[in-house]
Amino acid sequence: MEIVAIMGSHRNGQNTQKAIDYFISKIKVEHELSEYNVNKIDVQACIACDHCIPHQGECVIEDSMTEIYQKMETCDLLIIASPVYFSAFPSKIKALIDRTQMIYNLKDKSAIKKKKILIIGVGGAPYYPRQFQAVDNTLEWYKKTLSCDEIGFVQFSHTDELPVLDNKKCLEELDEIAAKINTLIAKS
Numbered sequence: 019m020e021i022v023a024i025m026g027s028h029r030n031g032q033n034t035q036k037a038i039d040y041f042i043s044k045i046k047v048e049h050e051l052s053e054y055n056v057n058k059i060d061v062q063a064c065i066a067c068d069h070c071i072p073h074q075g076e077c078v079i080e081d082s083m084t085e086i087y088q089k090m091e092t093c094d095l096l097i098i099a100s101p102v103y104f105s106a107f108p109s110k111i112k113a114l115i116d117r118t119q120m121i122y123n124l125k126d127k128s129a130i131k132k133k134k135i136l137i138i139g140v141g142g143a144p145y146y147p148r149q150f151q152a153v154d155n156t157l158e159w160y161k162k163t164l165s166c167d168e169i170g171f172v173q174f175s176h177t178d179e180l181p182v183l184d185n186k187k188c189l190e191e192l193d194e195i196a197a198k199i200n201t202l203i204a205k206s
């Protein structure tokens with residue numbers, strides 16, 4: 019099973035990374051993991067040049083996205099894990115999502131594998147309505163573009179006081195999702 023995890027925090031090794039690591043540790047089946055930490059890759063902003071409309075499958079920018087496009091298209095499980103900054107995706111992961119416009123513009127999307135997606139949202143503040151709404155909105159078209167079926171959206175609020183590894187309720191949600199993945203793979 020091919021898993022691609024995108025870590026969207028501008029801090030390494032903190033709540034977002036810990037949530038990904040926890041989840042991956044629960045996947046018992048054999049898997050190949052490609053993990054992309056936004057602080058360690060070079061992903062420039064989409065320049066809206068529209069080159070990818072007449073030149074299907076091409077992006078004029080040469081950076082880490084060349085590899086990430088291919089991985090996002092063909093993996094079995096995509097994990098998008100990110101904090102919210104001003105109730106929205108931080109700029110680095112938003113740039114990565116925006117660059118998916120190249121795939122959105124493909125007229126023939128038959129090469130895009132159907133896959134599961136797990137979304138992990140992290141917010142420092144106590145839960146408030148719409149804390150993760152912008153993340154949900156942004157991912158609506160990202161999921162359609164990449165042929166994703168959402169297997170869970172785990173929302174860790176109040177990480178300023180309750181670090182992710184102390185949030186039993188959310189960890190249980192991750193356990194349940196991992197169990198579903200393990201069952202799906204065992205059956206296939």
Ligand SMILES: Cc1cc2nc3c(=O)[nH]c(=O)nc-3n(C[C@H](O)[C@H](O)[C@H](O)COP(=O)(O)O)c2cc1C
Nearest residue numbers: 027029032033034101102103104105141142143177
């Ligand atoms: C620029 C910035 C803006 C933030 N805005 C919000 C916000 O709107 N809502 C919220 O709940 N937390 C907000 N936070 C807190 C982060 O979501 C929180 O610290 C989270 O744990 C960061 O993830 P990390 O621990 O993986 O780095 C913000 C943090 C930063 C740096």
